[in-house]
Amino acid sequence: MRPEPGGCCCRRPLRANGCVKNGELRNGYVRSSTATAAAAGQIHHVTENGGLYKRPFNEVFEETPMLVAVLTYVGYGVLTLFGYLRDFLRHWRIEKCHHATEREEQKDFVSLYQDFENFYTRNLYMRIRDNWNRPICSVPGARVDIMERKSHDYNWSFKYTGNIIKGVINMGSYNYLGFARNTGSCQEAAAEVLKEYGAGVCSTRQEIGNLDKHEELEKLVARFLGVEAAMTYGMGFATNSMNIPALVGKGCLILSDELNHASLVLGARLSGATIRIFKHNNMQSLEKLLKDAIVYGQPRTRRPWKKILILVEGIYSMEGSIVRLPEVIALKKKYKAYLYLDEAHSIGALGPSGRGVVDYFGLDPEDVDVMMGTFTKSFGAAGGYIGGKKELIDYLRTHSHSAVYATSMSPPVMEQIITSMKCIMGQDGTSLGSAFGREMLKRNIGVVVVGFPATPIIESRARFCLSAAHTKEILDTALKEIDEVGDLLQLKYSRRRLVPLLDRPFDETTYEETED
Amino acid sequence: MTGDAADSVPPIGRAQTAKGGHFLETTGVSAPLCPSRTVRASEAGRMNVGVAHSEVNPNTRVMNSRGIWLAYIILVGLLHVVLLSIPFFSIPVVWTLTNVIHNLAMYIFLHTVKGTPFETPDQGKARLLTHWEQMDYGLQFTSSRKFLSISPIVLYLLASFYTKYDAAHFIINTASLLSVLLPKLPQFHGVRLFGINKY
Numbered sequence: 001m002r003p004e005p006g007g008c009c010c011r012r013p014l015r016a017n018g019c020v021k022n023g024e025l026r027n028g029y030v031r032s033s034t035a036t037a038a039a040a041g042q043i044h045h046v047t048e049n050g051g052l053y054k055r056p057f058n059e060v061f062e063e064t065p066m067l068v069a070v071l072t073y074v075g076y077g078v079l080t081l082f083g084y085l086r087d088f089l090r091h092w093r094i095e096k097c098h099h100a101t102e103r104e105e106q107k108d109f110v111s112l113y114q115d116f117e118n119f120y121t122r123n124l125y126m127r128i129r130d131n132w133n134r135p136i137c138s139v140p141g142a143r144v145d146i147m148e149r150k151s152h153d154y155n156w157s158f159k160y161t162g163n164i165i166k167g168v169i170n171m172g173s174y175n176y177l178g179f180a181r182n183t184g185s186c187q188e189a190a191a192e193v194l195k196e197y198g199a200g201v202c203s204t205r206q207e208i209g210n211l212d213k214h215e216e217l218e219k220l221v222a223r224f225l226g227v228e229a230a231m232t233y234g235m236g237f238a239t240n241s242m243n244i245p246a247l248v249g250k251g252c253l254i255l256s257d258e259l260n261h262a263s264l265v266l267g268a269r270l271s272g273a274t275i276r277i278f279k280h281n282n283m284q285s286l287e288k289l290l291k292d293a294i295v296y297g298q299p300r301t302r303r304p305w306k307k308i309l310i311l312v313e314g315i316y317s318m319e320g321s322i323v324r325l326p327e328v329i330a331l332k333k334k335y336k337a338y339l340y341l342d343e344a345h346s347i348g349a350l351g352p353s354g355r356g357v358v359d360y361f362g363l364d365p366e367d368v369d370v371m372m373g374t375f376t377k378s379f380g381a382a383g384g385y386i387g388g389k390k391e392l393i394d395y396l397r398t399h400s401h402s403a404v405y406a407t408s409m410s411p412p413v414m415e416q417i418i419t420s421m422k423c424i425m426g427q428d429g430t431s432l433g434s435a436f437g438r439e440m441l442k443r444n445i446g447v448v449v450v451g452f453p454a455t456p457i458i459e460s461r462a463r464f465c466l467s468a469a470h471t472k473e474i475l476d477t478a479l480k481e482i483d484e485v486g487d488l489l490q491l492k493y494s495r496r497r498l499v500p501l502l503d504r505p506f507d508e509t510t511y512e513e514t515e516d
Numbered sequence: 517m518t519g520d521a522a523d524s525v526p527p528i529g530r531a532q533t534a535k536g537g538h539f540l541e542t543t544g545v546s547a548p549l550c551p552s553r554t555v556r557a558s559e560a561g562r563m564n565v566g567v568a569h570s571e572v573n574p575n576t577r578v579m580n581s582r583g584i585w586l587a588y589i590i591l592v593g594l595l596h597v598v599l600l601s602i603p604f605f606s607i608p609v610v611w612t613l614t615n616v617i618h619n620l621a622m623y624i625f626l627h628t629v630k631g632t633p634f635e636t637p638d639q640g641k642a643r644l645l646t647h648w649e650q651m652d653y654g655l656q657f658t659s660s661r662k663f664l665s666i667s668p669i670v671l672y673l674l675a676s677f678y679t680k681y682d683a684a685h686f687i688i689n690t691a692s693l694l695s696v697l698l699p700k701l702p703q704f705h706g707v708r709l710f711g712i713n714k715y
Binding site: 063064066070074083116118119120121258 | 581587591634635643
């Protein structure tokens with residue numbers, strides 16, 4: 001790619017050992033010495049002070065070691081073969097069949113249950129099902145109470161023993177700022193509003209469901225984000241899925257990140273626009289798509305696209321990666337596309353004053369055309385918002401499906417958001433921002449575990465959600481237990497050596513996300 | 517092509533990476549890959565919820581994953597070693613058996629089993645497709661397809677050598693190779709001879 005003089009936001013791909021090819025340092029990109037660290041995995045996109053980033057931004061994801069990958073496939077292979085065996089036994093009634101089947105009389109009709117599509121559910125998921133859908137019976141704060149359940153038929157059914165496992169360290173809730181509690185100013189304010197307004201609104205925004213609290217909340221959200229106006233919705237998922245169709249339609253192009261959330265994907269598909277996917281956080285891929293879109297236009301007619309909308313998220317919850325917002329904005333300005341930023345996880349949690357990923361990079365909120373976010377995570381409430389220019393929000397008030405058909409947000413929830421947002425604005429909203437589940441539960445820690453097919457086949461993950469409500473003691477306990485479990489299950493795959501923190505001057509001005 | 521239900525098997529396309537522009541729309545179907553028709557919200561109940569990717573059908577990407585070719589080679593090697601350890605099989609028999617068993621397993625898992633072992637948000641587009649037809653969404657001549665076409669050929673050559681080109685072994689090995697190579701041809705994409713394995 002021919003480099004542009006100054007301000008180019010794409011860079012040459014690095015060689016596998018991290019070195020840039022000879023003579024290709026351009027535009028002020030400094031070859032970082034840490035980039036050449038001989039980590040076993042490949043290094044993706046290490047950048048330093050490109051002029052777009054005000055501070056060094058270092059995000060590195062290691063690839064799985066080959067041996068582990070091969071063993072994972074072997075494991076899946078063995079489980080698949082056993083699955084076939086068990087299905088065979090169940091079919092010939094040698095083994096009892098627990099799942100739903102059609103009645104004998106209906107066997108000749110077109111099948112009601114796609115048996116093969118439930119293969120993984122029946123044979124893999126059922127074995128380890130007790131790690132998911134655990135019922136909790138307390139506020140999901142730093143610690144949570146879980147109802148104990150036992151299964152006597154290998155997880156096909158559960159019985160509650162009546163015990164409650166108390167004080168489980170909660171690393172699975174999106175309680176980033178610790179607002180999920182049942183005591184304190186937020187709760188009192190919400191209780192007051194509940195007494196005054198009741199729990200339900202019983203109408204949509206466009207009919208009788210527009211309360212003064214909605215206006216107050218929207219003004220506050222707009223002020224918080226630094227945009228002209230904002231509009232709130234009762235459900236975060238519905239914010240995405242119902243508003244993207246209002247913004248784009250047939251003849252438009254959506255460029256969506258690989259790892260975008262289901263709500264964004266659904267909204268994009270409902271809109272009827274053409275969807276093209278770029279590799280996760282990969283600016284070269286995005287730029288190539290933009291160039292091709294503008295040069296070639298729509299597929300058969302070659303007409304120019306009516307609109308090009310880039311869909312990205314602030315933080316991708318399953319990867320833990322932060323979007324390269326300065327580069328995305330530079331690209332969007334260069335190619336005159338629109339940007340839709342979903343800050344579900346990053347609002348409240350990133351940035352010196354908690355205003356999200358725009359604040360984190362020190363950028364201008366006006367550069368992002370549509371700022372979307374949810375109140376479910378950092379604010380401990382429910383619902384979502386969209387912020388942007390006044391014309392945009394006015395348009396959405398009339399054209400959004402949520403505004404027209406969905407009931408508006410409930411008053412106590414709004415009060416919770418108002419109180420928590422005022423809390424964040426009033427004080428520093430910094431947060432810690434950032435085989436297995438069962439062992440962790442044994443050690444009283446709750447995490448979220450995901451595997452194939454929800455992740456690529458060799459990339460199952462356990463996700464830890466840190467919260468401002470976690471005290472240092474809790475985190476120390478958690479780290480100790482994670483360390484133990486990691487050793488026990490041989491899960492420590494990173495080949496990086498741990499550098500003691502004192503060796504390097506570490507201050508709040510670096511973005512370092514991993515130790516090198 | 518067994519005529520009816522033409523929309524159940526999408527026509528194929530070639531990997532047009534050299535020609536610019538057509539990023540994901542190389543399957544040549546009349547509807548683009550990520551469908552631009554509207555999906556009723558009620559149908560999309562479980563779509564991609566709780567997943568860490570936006571891939572509609574993860575099966576299409578399995579053969580491209582890191583380390584799977586190595587795992588496949590190791591598995592074939594393991595099969596061969598297990599057969600070699602059986603005392604009353606001679607070397608030619610062992611090689612022919614490796615070839616035949618490998619081709620049989622490949623035929624079953626790549627060309628017989630249809631659909632996905634998990635629910636996908638594509639509303640059953642892949643239900644009538646074998647794994648070979650699902651790979652890379654029907655794009656032909658990708659590297660995984662080339663790898664999986666070449667490996668039975670390599671095994672065949674090795675088996676021919678070690679059986680010293682004996683006639684009986686030759687017939688068995690060739691028949692087995694043909695049975696596993698023919699379904700891989702692009703002309704046989706979606707073809708179901710005599711209606712076998714159609715639904």
